[in-house]
Amino acid sequence: MKQAYLIYIFFGPPGSGKGTQSNFLGKKLGLPVISTGELLRYEESIKSPLGLKARRYVKHGQLVPDKLIHQIIAGRLRKRDAAKGFILDGYPRDAKQLDDLLKLIQDKYTPWLIEVKVSDREVVNRISGRRVCNNCGASYHLVYNPPKKGGLCDVCGHKLSIREDDKPAVVRKRLADYKDSADPLLAYGKKQKRLISINGEQSIAKVRQDIFKAIDKIK
Ligand code: AP5
Secondary structure, X not given: OOOOEEEEEEEOOOOOOHHXXXXXXXXXXXXXXXXXXXXXXXXXXXXXXXXXXXXXXXXXXXXOOHHHHHHHHHHHHOOHHHOOOOEEEOOOOOHHHHHHHHHHHOOOEEEEEEEEEOOHHHHHHHHHOEEEEOOOOOEEEOOOEOOOOOOEOXXXXXXXXXXXXXXXXXXXXXXXXXXXXXXXXXXXXXXXXXXXXXXXOOOHHXXXXXXXXXXXXXX
């Protein structure tokens, strides 16, 4: 029988470390990391029609309509680098998106879900210290993962900035939406016995270690 390739879906509240950890895992496994948040920010930066439409939602911490997200994801998954597996960060986010993804991948891929758990208080702490590079997408934290040179990106030297949707009121909205929508992902992972739950409230290195350990067990 043909073996399905593994894919990994990171989910967790805003600021839980999905982006940070999915990039570590991508490097370890040699798989592309596909982040819908990153793809949307890229589309916005080049002022594409899709990016401009999405910006109205992202700015206010609202979920971008499924149709747009599906368009982005379906296009990205057609690229050759995703043929033998990939890592998803921030997609799917709810029951409808999970359903869309399962239809899209059919039995070609087997999804594993990685839940990164952190408290609301930690979310606020993390997001208030986050700085991002709009040029290459790298992300830092002023205290926990500071850039080497002041406000400049270690990777490309570009000036770092605060994400538009990291304002406290917008973060509260994103957090509330996450709580409303993530249950189906948990339920699906549990039912399929392909759920890895990680305590995200540890150092970046320890979270990475826990994820790698769990992944090594399933390979
Ligand atoms: P997206 O970019 O996906 O935002 P999010 O899910 O809210 O997640 P974040 O990027 O805020 O956080 P993260 O968990 O990746 O944490 P990070 O590693 O950066 O989406 C943005 C918006 O796009 C959404 O609100 C929505 O509008 C739209 N969108 C995206 N996907 C969509 C979809 N599927 N459907 C519809 N709309 C969609 O870490 C955070 C900070 O903490 C960093 O500064 C980091 O350095 C630091 N940090 C990380 N880990 C640790 C640690 N262990 N200890 C201390 N600090 C840490």
